[in-house]
Amino acid sequence: MGQLVVETTELTKRYNGFTAVNSLNLKIEEGEMFGFLGANGAGKTTTLLMLLGLTEPTSGTVRVCGMDPTRDARDVKRQVGYLPERVGFYEDLTARQNLQFTANLNHMRRTEAEEKIDAVLGTVGLARVKDQNVGTFSKGMKQRLGIADILVKEPRLAFLDEPTTGIDPNGIDDILKLISGMGKRGITVIFCSHILPQVQRLCSRVGIMSKGNLVADGAIDRLGREVVAAGKFRIEAELEGVGPDVIAAVRGVKGVHEVDAIESTLIIAAESDLRGQISRAIIESGALLLGMKVEEYDLETIFKRYSSEA
Ligand SMILES: Nc1ncnc2c1ncn2[C@@H]1O[C@H](COP(=O)(O)OP(=O)(O)O)[C@@H](O)[C@H]1O
């Protein structure tokens, strides 16, 4: 296991008796791209605010890079880049001036900062408009500037809260690529979202929040396997024709639990991905194999199942 950069223990936030986050136990390792999922109101933003020391937990503990954000908020903020749901920039300053402001806050040397700001504005596709006031920017441009702001800082972690809200499809693609680039630079990312395909594209591990509770936490494929049926893989084999011989042959493969035929497709339940052994058995039985696929776990199925349990 790598180094833990985020660790919460029984972390709880109540607002006037209403529990927004309930006994959250979360561990995130350095370098992870963690998808933090949940419907609106699930408690994602509240969790981020506690991780940043921007709101105080009602009970429980938080560690970010080994520090306690309720006591060392400034040190934590130095390690973390944060893109809030609504990015706030000085509208009457240019893109470049806004980033210079960030660089000053982070005590960067002026010449070093200027080089980096230019490079980063290029990365996020704002080089042409860097001397325009941010007040003239679209939502997508401001969001890209928010990502530039994080990149200037070169933090160890980045907390991104619904970074694609209100952005057109092309813009979304740009932003997802930039986030993926953060991961490649070794930044640990927490990507909060309720948009499942975006999370599935970027993250291998997810946590699902529902009504303040973390109802699932793990690798998408593992959660998927648990949902599909404890430990069962569903494999489909398309044949030119199905006869009793081929069904018997596939049933004979060790690890295969069930075989059903629907027209010329075999639906196979197996304890693991046995495509190799199954295709050999099919061919040896004399049947013609046209194609085979293993069921992919989609995040939507996982999400629905766990959210409804909460
Ligand atoms: N400052 C606040 N005062 C009272 N209730 C709040 C406050 N902030 C958030 N909440 C409530 O806490 C719950 C979780 O909110 P939030 O963390 O923003 O969810 P998410 O980011 O997952 O949409 C919601 O029901 C919200 O209304």
Ligand SMILES: [Mg+2]
């Ligand atoms: Mg939120």
